[in-house]
Amino acid sequence: MKHSVLSRRIVNPALLLAPMVLLLAGFLVVPVLGLLRSSFLPGSHLLEGGGFSLQQYIRFFSDSYYSSVLLETFIDGFAVSLICLLVGFPVGYSLARLPPLERRWRTIIAIMPLTLSLVVIVFGWLIVLGRNGVVNSLFISLGIFSSPKQFLFTRPAVLLVLVQQFVPFMILSVMSVVTQIHPVLEQAAANLRANRFTTFRRIIIPLAVPGILVGFNLVFVLSISAFVTPRLVGGARIAMLGSLIYERIMSELNWPSGAAMAFVLFVSGFGFTAAINALIASRLIAGGKRYAV
Amino acid sequence: MRALSKEHESAMHRAEDYVVELRSVSKQYGETVAVANVSLSARRGELVCFLGPSGCGKTTTLRMVAGFVEPTSGMVSINNIDMTHQPPYRRDTGMVFQSYALFPHMTVAENIAFGLENLKWPRHKREQRVEEMLRLVELPHLAQRLPGQLSGGQQQRIALARALAMRPAVLLLDEPFSNLDAQLRIRMREELREVIRSVDVTTLFVTHDQEEALTMSDRIVVMNAGQVEQLGTPGEIYEAPATSFVAQFIGWCSLLRGTVGPDGAFTSTAGLRLVGNWSAGPGTAVIRPEQIKLSTDGAAGVYLQARVLQSNYYGGATRIVLDVNGEQLTMQERFPFGRHPKPGDLLGVTINTNEIRILPTNDS
Amino acid sequence: MRSDFIDDAMAASGALIRAIVYTMLALPAVLVIALSFTSGDTMNFPPTGFSLRWYQKAWENELFVTALWTSTYVAVLVAIIALVIGFAGAFAMNRCSFAGKTFLQGLAFSPLIVPAVVLGIGLLQLFVWLGLTQTIYPLIIGHLVLAVPYVVRTILASLSLHDQLLEQAAMNLRAPPLQVIRRITLPLILPGLLSAAIFAFVTSFGNVTVSMFLTYGGNVTLPVQIFAYVDTSYDPLVAAVSSIMIIVTLIVILTIERLIGAERLA
Numbered sequence: 001m002k003h004s005v006l007s008r009r010i011v012n013p014a015l016l017l018a019p020m021v022l023l024l025a026g027f028l029v030v031p032v033l034g035l036l037r038s039s040f041l042p043g044s045h046l047l048e049g050g051g052f053s054l055q056q057y058i059r060f061f062s063d064s065y066y067s068s069v070l071l072e073t074f075i076d077g078f079a080v081s082l083i084c085l086l087v088g089f090p091v092g093y094s095l096a097r098l099p100p101l102e103r104r105w106r107t108i109i110a111i112m113p114l115t116l117s118l119v120v121i122v123f124g125w126l127i128v129l130g131r132n133g134v135v136n137s138l139f140i141s142l143g144i145f146s147s148p149k150q151f152l153f154t155r156p157a158v159l160l161v162l163v164q165q166f167v168p169f170m171i172l173s174v175m176s177v178v179t180q181i182h183p184v185l186e187q188a189a190a191n192l193r194a195n196r197f198t199t200f201r202r203i204i205i206p207l208a209v210p211g212i213l214v215g216f217n218l219v220f221v222l223s224i225s226a227f228v229t230p231r232l233v234g235g236a237r238i239a240m241l242g243s244l245i246y247e248r249i250m251s252e253l254n255w256p257s258g259a260a261m262a263f264v265l266f267v268s269g270f271g272f273t274a275a276i277n278a279l280i281a282s283r284l285i286a287g288g289k290r291y292a293v
Numbered sequence: 294m295r296a297l298s299k300e301h302e303s304a305m306h307r308a309e310d311y312v313v314e315l316r317s318v319s320k321q322y323g324e325t326v327a328v329a330n331v332s333l334s335a336r337r338g339e340l341v342c343f344l345g346p347s348g349c350g351k352t353t354t355l356r357m358v359a360g361f362v363e364p365t366s367g368m369v370s371i372n373n374i375d376m377t378h379q380p381p382y383r384r385d386t387g388m389v390f391q392s393y394a395l396f397p398h399m400t401v402a403e404n405i406a407f408g409l410e411n412l413k414w415p416r417h418k419r420e421q422r423v424e425e426m427l428r429l430v431e432l433p434h435l436a437q438r439l440p441g442q443l444s445g446g447q448q449q450r451i452a453l454a455r456a457l458a459m460r461p462a463v464l465l466l467d468e469p470f471s472n473l474d475a476q477l478r479i480r481m482r483e484e485l486r487e488v489i490r491s492v493d494v495t496t497l498f499v500t501h502d503q504e505e506a507l508t509m510s511d512r513i514v515v516m517n518a519g520q521v522e523q524l525g526t527p528g529e530i531y532e533a534p535a536t537s538f539v540a541q542f543i544g545w546c547s548l549l550r551g552t553v554g555p556d557g558a559f560t561s562t563a564g565l566r567l568v569g570n571w572s573a574g575p576g577t578a579v580i581r582p583e584q585i586k587l588s589t590d591g592a593a594g595v596y597l598q599a600r601v602l603q604s605n606y607y608g609g610a611t612r613i614v615l616d617v618n619g620e621q622l623t624m625q626e627r628f629p630f631g632r633h634p635k636p637g638d639l640l641g642v643t644i645n646t647n648e649i650r651i652l653p654t655n656d657s
Numbered sequence: 658m659r660s661d662f663i664d665d666a667m668a669a670s671g672a673l674i675r676a677i678v679y680t681m682l683a684l685p686a687v688l689v690i691a692l693s694f695t696s697g698d699t700m701n702f703p704p705t706g707f708s709l710r711w712y713q714k715a716w717e718n719e720l721f722v723t724a725l726w727t728s729t730y731v732a733v734l735v736a737i738i739a740l741v742i743g744f745a746g747a748f749a750m751n752r753c754s755f756a757g758k759t760f761l762q763g764l765a766f767s768p769l770i771v772p773a774v775v776l777g778i779g780l781l782q783l784f785v786w787l788g789l790t791q792t793i794y795p796l797i798i799g800h801l802v803l804a805v806p807y808v809v810r811t812i813l814a815s816l817s818l819h820d821q822l823l824e825q826a827a828m829n830l831r832a833p834p835l836q837v838i839r840r841i842t843l844p845l846i847l848p849g850l851l852s853a854a855i856f857a858f859v860t861s862f863g864n865v866t867v868s869m870f871l872t873y874g875g876n877v878t879l880p881v882q883i884f885a886y887v888d889t890s891y892d893p894l895v896a897a898v899s900s901i902m903i904i905v906t907l908i909v910i911l912t913i914e915r916l917i918g919a920e921r922l923a
Contacts, residue, residue, distance in 0.1 A: 013749035017761065020746035020805060024764050027802050031779030032771065038782060090671040091678045108910055109683050116686065116906045117863030117880040120899040123887055124685020127692055127896075132701040134688060164681050171678075196664045218769070225772030228865055232887060242774050249778050250870075259782075262775045269772065361825050381828035394826035398844050407840070408830030459831065 032266075039260035056260030066244075070264065073241040074272065076155070077224035080162045084170040084219045085212060087163070092174025092211075093204070097183065114168045122232045125161045126152065129233075153235040161233050162223050169222070170215035177211025178204070213280060217273040224269050241265050311373070312337050312495040313358060313463050318367030320353055327353045329519045330367070335463075335512075340489060340496045344506040345516035346542070351499045352467055354516070358497060359465055360384045372462050382411070387456030387494075388465040392472065393448045395440035401427075401451050402436040408459040426454040429488060446477050453485065457492060464489065464496040470505065482509060503543050507531065515539050537652055540579040545612075547622045549578040550654065559651055563619035567595055569646045576651040580644065582612065585624035588643040595646055601638045615642065686903050693896035700893060711897035721898050724882035731793065731878065732861040735800040739857040740850065742801070743808030750809070751816040765809045768802050773866035776802065781870040795871040796878065800864060804857035811856055815849025848916040859909050863902065 042053040060066045091110065095103055113121055128134045129151040136148040151157050181204065189199040205212075227242030234240070241261065249258035311334040320328040328350040335341045343351035356362040358369055360381035369377045376384050387408070395404050402423050409419045427433040430450035440448060449469060456464060469485070470478045486509055489496050500506055506513050507527045515522045515530060515538075523535040534540035537548055551561035557570040559578055567578065588596065599615040599622070607625075611633050615622045624642065634640060688702070693711055695704030715721050750762060768776065776799070784795045823845070827837045843850070865880035872881050879902065886895055 013753040013755055016745040016749035019742040020765060020809070021761065023742060023798075023801060023805060024767070027780060027783070027798050028768055028771065028776065031783045032775060034782055034786070035775065035779040087674050087678050090674045094671065094675055104914070106679065108914060109679055111910060112686060112906070113682060115859045115863065115910055117865060117883075117902055119865050119880045119883045119887065120689065120863075120902050121685050123883065123895055123899050124689045126887070127688045127700060127702065128684060130700060132699065134702045137702050164685070167678065167682070195661075196667050200667070221770055221772065225774050227774055228869075228884065232884075242772070245774050245778070246869075249781075255782070258778060262772070262778060266772055266775050270770070359825075359829055361828075380834075381825065382831045382833050384829075386829060388826070388829045390822055390826055392820075392822060394820070394822045396823055396827070396841060407827065407832070411831035411833070411836065455830065465829075 035259045036263060038255055039263050041256040041259075044254050044257060056256050057264070059257070060260055060264060066261075069239045069241055069244060070268070072239070073224050073265075074268070076159060076162075076240060077220045077269075080159055080166065080223040081216050081220040083159070083163050084167045085216060088167045088170030088215065089174050089208075089212070091167075092171040093178050095171065095175045096178035110168050110171050112168075113165055118165065118228055119232075121165060122161060122229055125157075125164070125233060129157055152233060153237055155234070155238055158230055158234040158238050158240075161229050162226055165226075165229065166219040166222050169218045173211040173215035173218070174208060175211075177208045177214075181207045209280060213277060217277070220273060221269050225265060310336055312339075312371065313497065314368075314370045314373075315354070315358070316368040316370075318354065318357055318364045318369060320350070320357060320362060321365045326519050328357070328364075331514075331516075331521055333514060333524065335495050335497065337495055338493045339511045340486075340498060340509060342498045342500060342506040342510035342513045343516060344500055344503060344513050344542075345522075347501055349516040350519040351501075351514075351516050355465055355467055355497060355499045358384075358463065359386050359388050385462040386465050387459055387461035387463070389449070389452045389456050389467065389469050391468045393440075393452040395448055395452060395455070397440055400437050400439055401432070401443070404440065404451060405455045405458050408455065412459060422458055426458045429457070429491075430454045445473050446481060449473065449481060450484075453488065457488070457494065460492075460494075462495065464494045466496065466498040468499055468501070470500075470502070478505075485509075507543070515542065517542075533650060534579060534652070537577050537579070540650075540652070545582050545623055545625075547580045547620075549580065549620055549622075550575075551578065552576065553651055559649075561618075561620050565597075565618040565620045567644060567646050567649065569649065569651075571651045575654040577654050579650045579652060580622060581648075582623050582625040584645045584648050585615075585622060586643050586645070587626055587640060589641050595644045597642055597644065599640050599642050601634045601636050601640060603636060604634050606633060613640075615640065617642070689896050689899045690903060692893055693900040695893050695896075698892065700896070704893075711893045712900075714894050715897040715901070718894065720877070720882055721879070721894075724877050724879040725901075727793075727876050728862055728879040731796050731800060732858045734797055735804055735861040736854045736858040738797075739801055739804040739808045740854045743805050743853060743857075744812055744850065746805075747809045747812035747816060751813055766806045768806050777867045777870035780867070784871070791873055791875075793876050796868060796876060799867045799871045800861035803864060803867060804860045807856045807860055808853040811853040812846070812849055815846045819845050852913040852916050855909050855913050859906060863906065 039056055040052050040054065042051050042055050091106075095106055095110065098106070126133070130136070131148045131150070131152075133151075135151060136145065139145040140148065185203055185207075186199055189203050194202065224240075225242050226240065227246045230238055230240040230243040231246070234243070242265070245258050245261045245265065248254050248261060252258075313333070313335045315331055315333045318328060318331045319326070331350075331354055333341065343354055345351050353362055357364050358371075360376065360379060360383075364377060367377070368375060371385055395401075396407070399407065405423045405426050406419045409422055414422070423436070424433065427436055430453060432447060432450055432454075435443065435447065435451070440451070443451065449472075453469075466485075470481055473481060482505060498506075498509065507530075510527060512524065512526055513530050514524050517538050523530060523539045525533075525535075530539060531543050534543065540546050541548065549559075549561040549565065551559055551565075552575050553559050553571045553573045555573050557573070559567045559569060559571060559576065561567075561578070597617050599617045601613055602616050602621065603614040605612045610625045610627045612623060612625050613634060615624060622644075628634070692700060692702065692704050694707050694709070696706030696708035696710065697704065746761075746765060750758065750765070780795060780799050780802075781790070784790050789795060819842070823841055824837050827841045828834075832840065863880055864878075865884055868878045868881050869884065872878060877885075879898070883895055883898060883902075
């Protein structure tokens with residue numbers, strides 16, 4: 001059966017798909033291509049005139065400030081993804097293995113940051129980390145600090161808030177993949193005298209790789225393009241590429257330059273995740289060959 | 294009627310009497326042939342069973358009758374109207390699905406009434422019919438339950454009531470007993486046969502269970518790898534298998550390869566000789582367990598010395614695998630308690646050669 | 658002995674990490690709500706006294722109230738339109754096979770991998786060209802692009818869980834296709850449809866990263882308004898407004914959880 005009996009009898013699938021395709025083509029593909037075009041404009045101001053030049057890209061890559069921000073953004077993104085993996089895996093794994101009743105509230109807490117507006121989360125962290133915030137007042141009343149310390153406007157604070165925002169993606173991807181790993185495999189491993197660590201390393205991790213990859217890529221792409229968090233938590237001192245682009249376009253109105261930076265971000269982020277996927281996929285294939293013998 | 298010979302039947306019944314007809318129906322999925330050239334005509338009230346191992350194309354054939362699968366070639370007609378390219382909802386069939394497919398969001402009564410609504414029956418007639426059907430399957434007290442609250446056997450009966458409520462020309466049953474436990478299965482089988490007989494509906498029935506097929510059907514279509522191996526009454530299928538596949542699939546049997554000499558006697562490749570009057574040429578002998586008896590002389594057939602290879606107790610009887618002149622034969626016998634033969638024992642057996650069939654060797 | 662130690666160490670570190678993660682996830686929301694009831698004028702912690710004065714102030718603040726209505730209006734529209742578009746698309750993808758299906762699925766989920774800042778400025782530029790920046794369309798369309806992948810994914814999941822045999826049974830019972838959809842398919846995937854719509858609602862309601870580029874003077878959404886407020890000054894007024902957003906979101910999550918179960922929220 002090419003089509004299911006039902007749909008074969010209703011309408012042309014093209015008709016059903018048309019609204020979605022038109023929406024995404026017109027308002028996702030076209031804007032991105034339009035931005036690509038703008039990034040090849042010369043000059044430094046509003047979208048005027050035409051022409052084609054690599055000026056924006058040349059300036060970006062020849063200025064060591066930009067390349068250091070790009071590098072820093074990638075390092076931050078990688079760090080956030082790695083931390084999310086390390087702390088999100090145990091949570092996702094336990095959620096997958098918990099009985100439904102115990103799982104309920106934990107899942108709701110885990111999902112909350114995804115549905116809650118980003119500004120509210122960031123605002124909450126301002127209360128936690130602020131000069132008169134929770135951490136400072138707690139530590140001062142315990143006598144650990146003598147005066148309030150500066151947590152906001154530091155890189156660790158930005159990373160912490162990014163981790164909190166994005167760790168749910170990791171938790172959920174791990175949870176969905178672990179749910180599909182039958183617990184009997186773990187029992188079989190235990191029966192074959194594997195301790196928990198060996199079971200984890202040899203059975204769970206290899207089988208969970210697809211979920212880990214999905215989570216890692218998602219967190220990475222979201223982190224490197226973050227700009228609200230760096231701006232509010234990091235302030236002017238902590239530059240990430242996302243906030244730089246926002247500044248360039250919304251304050252300086254320098255469209256060509258902002259567009260070029262956005263494209264550098266988009267393409268390099270995409271390239272980085274593609275490279276990680278290819279690397280891990282080739283490892284998996286090699287591993288598969290080993291299993292096949 | 295059912296005992297009449299085939300030639301006699303076709304003379305008596307003209308084509309109009311067939312409720313369902315399949316003419317050289319085939320289904321291909323790309324390169325794979327799921328069903329090849331199946332033809333069948335079923336009369337009013339007849340119960341025809343498609344029997345075969347899983348993946349043999351029997352369910353696909355049934356689904357082509359229902360209209361869920363469109364044949365690649367051939368014709369399906371119901372009540373002499375070509376239905377080959379009609380959608381399922383224009384076909385006069387009622388189907389009981391393997392998983393029953395009761396609508397979980399509708400009550401039992403709503404499920405049964407659903408088809409009648411689509412046939413635009415007026416409300417009071419629908420209600421009457423639903424009640425009638427619930428009485429037929431003996432579950433009138435469950436009308437307001439949801440399917441999830443019913444046992445497997447109850448769900449099966451409701452699915453049957455739902456399919457029959459529309460008074461379809463053809464009832465289609467797709468492995469209707471496979472989700473029931475062994476005891477319930479036998480009871481439901483008898484009940485179903487009773488209900489079908491009482492409403493006199495033409496029924497096509499898919500199963501992989503030979504016992505189900507033998508006890509329920511008027512005729513059986515034995516299928517293998519998309520092909521029809523044999524079409525006949527249960528008696529014909531069992532007593533006169535057309536191919537070695539049919540012989541092996543229906544009941545137990547031993548197959549011996551060999552040749553029939555000019556004298557009409559069969560000699561197996563290992564050298565076992567059976568005297569008889571078969572037509573000469575290479576062939577395969579089909580020997581059923583009941584054709585081998587314990588004996589001390591060859592009064593009713595060929596007397597042979599046999600050594601016991603395996604002996605398995607089945608409660609009533611013991612099934613024994615024998616080595617006879619280098620060939621393996623299976624027999625079944627009831628032994629007194631504590632006297633079951635053990636591997637290595639020697640037994641005298643008689644093979645009743647009159648009932649043995651030799652199939653010409655051209656199939657596998 | 659050695660393996661016992663490893664087992665214990667893993668169990669203990671796992672429990673510790675889980676405790677930290679759950680605390681970290683819940684902390685901001687809990688503190689925002691706690692602080693919104695302060696009677697003091699500052700964001701200092703612990704809050705001084707209990708009062709509802711900041712809620713009253715928020716209610717009297719025209720900027721926030723207007724923004725709340727704008728957000729709600731846009732989110733409701735987005736939820737309805739995304740549901741229609743997404744259902745049609747998901748149905749076709751689930752039930753039909755056609756050339757380029759994988760590509761289309763990729764396209765349907767691609768808004769998830771395009772950085773918000775890229776989408777935001779791309780759309781802004783497009784709407785500048787179209788001369789539509791002073792309208793509400795950019796917001797609605799931008800949010801639709803963001804919401805459609807979630808809607809498609811949720812509906813695809815409930816369609817694939819839904820047993821197509823039931824539809825075949827309905828057709829066998831003489832129901833024509835539209836009747837099958839109305840009586841069988843839609844009622845059975847209703848929970849999935851509702852949660853898809855709610856997902857679209859929260860995606861739109863809480864979005865700030867794309868909205869920031871697409872709002873203009875008259876049409877500021879609540880998150881953008883909060884951002885603008887926090888960017889310059891902050892006082893417990895924002896805590897009260899944020900608490901309202903937290904409550905709305907929590908109600909939404911609990912509703913979806915009731916409808917389709919928490920584990921399928923993702």
